[in-house]
Amino acid sequence: MKTLSIKIFIIFMFISGILLLDIFTIQWENYKNISLIHIFISIILMVIFIIPFVNKHIYKYIVIKKVNDYNGWLLGFLLLSITVSGFYLFLIGNRGGDLFGIISFNTHLYGSLLLAISLVMHIKNKITTNAVISIFLLMGISPVQLHSVEFTKLKTDQNDNSHHNKDWTNSAKCKSCHGDIFKQWANSNHKNLAESNPYYMVLEGLAGEVEGDDFRQWCMGCHNPSGLTTGLKMSGHAMNGNFLKDLIFEKNAQTLVEGFKKYGPTKLEEGVGCVTCHRITKVDSFGNASYTVELNNRKKYPFEDSHSRITQYLGEKLINANPTIHKESYSNKLYKKSSYCASCHDESSPITGKKIVSTFKEWEKSSYNSPDNPKENKNCIDCHMTYLKNGKFSPKSGYSTDGGNLKKDIKVHYFAGSNHFLSGLKSKESENQTLQLLRTAAKLDVDIKNNKIYVGVKNVGAGHHLPTGAADFRELWLEITLKNSTGKVIFSSGKLKADGDLTEDARLFRKVFGDKDGLPVGLLFWKYEKLLSDTRIPAGERRVETYNIPNNLSYPLSITVQLNFRIYPQWVTNAVAKIYPQLPSPPVIELKKIEKKFIK
């Protein structure tokens, strides 16, 4: 009787394991439960019954009865290797990076098949065994229905903004396995789109005040989708007693990590977190948050939403043991396409319908969009998610998962764009990536002829206009200093005034928005209806700026031309600093500089 029960146990473990194979395509809810049952029942059976039995069995037949059965030896060896590999898979996992994980997986799979065969061979009383196996097989095949109806029904996600906080898996949860990526993201601008971005908070508040609170949804669609879909009417911010929590300078998303530790998955992460991008399943490249995030229709592992230490640990182990489905849930071929980014990086005013940001459309028309020519073709992530070193793109080899596969060109999550300032307040490394990227964008040349300075600026690196994005709030301009033979400054342009604003003569590359009456919109950029001016430089184009200089100059002349960049004009920062007094002023960044001498 005892041997029979041991056989049943082993067959049970075998069948529950076999059901986990891909070929069976079992419904996820069932799959989840079976994997749990397989692991934990196996551990219990192994430790309590099978190991003691095998010890006794070996002692009885080899030591006492001196039987030398090769099949028995093989069976013992297989059982040992399956046990060891099973424990390895559970405790360390098959994350892809280490050879032992792969070996363990294969040993566990193929070993169990061999084990099943040799078990049948090993047993003398074949009839009972066969009967037991067939009963189990029949039961395994017979349909087992769970309450999975709800799960399959929820193919389209809730559209009534009634998601639970838990649906938006907190990014701090991803940190435990994707440490490097988490750190890059934590200091990037994608993390700091809502409460930790003072400019955004002030402008969202302003939009809500001027246009009514419902208007905030327009902002929140891209900046705070998690808040919007969980029913928040406005973006919130963390407090520290009576004061605003100082998130502007906070490194590595400390508040987020601490909040998650304390409150667990019910703590809502506002802003753009891991799942926001990694659960997007459909996009329309219209802009204004034209994407679909599927939060419910996803294969969550057992304990994935648990909070207690032990269940969290187990949850991680279960993912590590069999990460394929986890990987599939969070990646998509779509993510490599530019149209994916377009769902937010294109923007039009909901009031006037005018395009405010058209980065994607600019790229679409540029030479960077050439799908037939793979060498020329560059998508968003080829520049904005590729590591830069010494001012050049140098794809970084590294790990996206701790202990995972080594990837040759890992897509870094610094999201280098143009806002070096806000990410730079948190991490210099992050700022550095952005500055390097910015400096690849343009080339300068200068000439003096007939009492005129000719400065050429060419957009050589950007696959879109220069500048792009919120081009009304970006300052890109030429700073010129011309000195005569005695070293006296005889002409200058684009200098800063004492209050930090630019002088009126500065030549800016930008877009100026006017409202319906043709007046500059100021902070209320969504009121844009009439374009007042557009001096941005399209991809690949060269713009020549001409300056008149006085006659009768004493040569040789020396000229310094700088292409300067400032992320927000001083007047915008001044306004925001009224609400956030701790906000420093963004510095002027020198992107390119040339010095030249002219000897008549």
Place this chain on the structure above:
Amino acid sequence: MMFILLLLPNILPDRKFIQYNDDQLREAALSKGMKPIPKNYDEYLKVIDNTDNILTKEKVALGKKLYFDKSLSKNKDVSCATCHMINKNSNEDVLLKSLTTSSDIRNCASCHIKENSGTDRLSTAVGTSGAQNPYHLNTMTVLNTSLAKYLTWSGEISSVEEEAGASIQSPFKMNMSPKEINQRLNSNTKYIEEFNNAFKTHSSLQSSANYENTKIALGAYIRILLTRGSYDRFLDGDNDAINAKAKKGLASFINLGCKGCHTGMSVGGQVLKRFPLKNFISQNDIGFNFPFILSDNSFPFDNVGGFLGKDNDHYFRVPMLRNVTRTSPYFHNGSVFKIKEAVRIMGQNQIGINLTDTKIDEIVEFLKTLEGDIVDYSKDIKSNKESL
């Protein structure tokens, strides 16, 4: 064994819960003492019994003026409206003004004043010259307070007039003595005139501008600060006023026992209750809660300020839940910032139930329906002449 386990959900019958339809839900709510805020002033007079402070147009107008007057505080730096934030001119774009011009509005107020929450959204109340509440107490909303039986966290005060006086005299609020108030008011001829008008003093030698009348005038204004929202419309008979999730939340609110304390037209403020009521055994569902260990002296959050309620006995006034979603942070010292967390704590410590996330979501959805806008009764209030 595995298959039996897997089959269990199919074998076991589903639990049946009482399902209310909309009308039953409304009936249940009304029968439990929940009442809508009156729609207009005629109804107000019918529903609200107020014989202590008869409202007149002049009195309310004077009260409103005093409410926003900083000269009632020692340093002339705070008014009632500084902490009990109300937007005086509802058409004004406060944030836009404070961003583009040099205005004196405090940082938080520029964004939050439009919410009309009647509170400052800070953890600890800050009074004249930056004095903080010694117990770290949180400012309560002024809205709907005239409906409450008890005022302040320890519930020692029973009328809005009394509270207005207490706030004026409190050293960490306005810090003014009645004498100083009398002096300040009487140095302003406009005030003397308005007081005399409001309190029907016809002799030009006498002045009604005094501390006692200040309390009454402020009280008159505060008495009409009532808010109506979708919850009230639902109770009035509009089934579409609140969504299905909020209805579920309301049902839970009634069935779980929340309404036992948060009751009346004000949804709270009618009783003093012990908090925390139960020591939720190791915050889990295991074990029995014996009746003799009802009290536990630890708070489910950091009790900054060490306030222990009335007579240091953990007795607190049950807060009013109207506009609760606009008045974070929560609890007496503002230690809890998120409404969901506050609901969870209340479930665990007051009704002894570990609320599921879905339940919490539903209850919060219901609490959102308690948000409301101030009803404009002032236009129908009779002036001195009319009431004669």
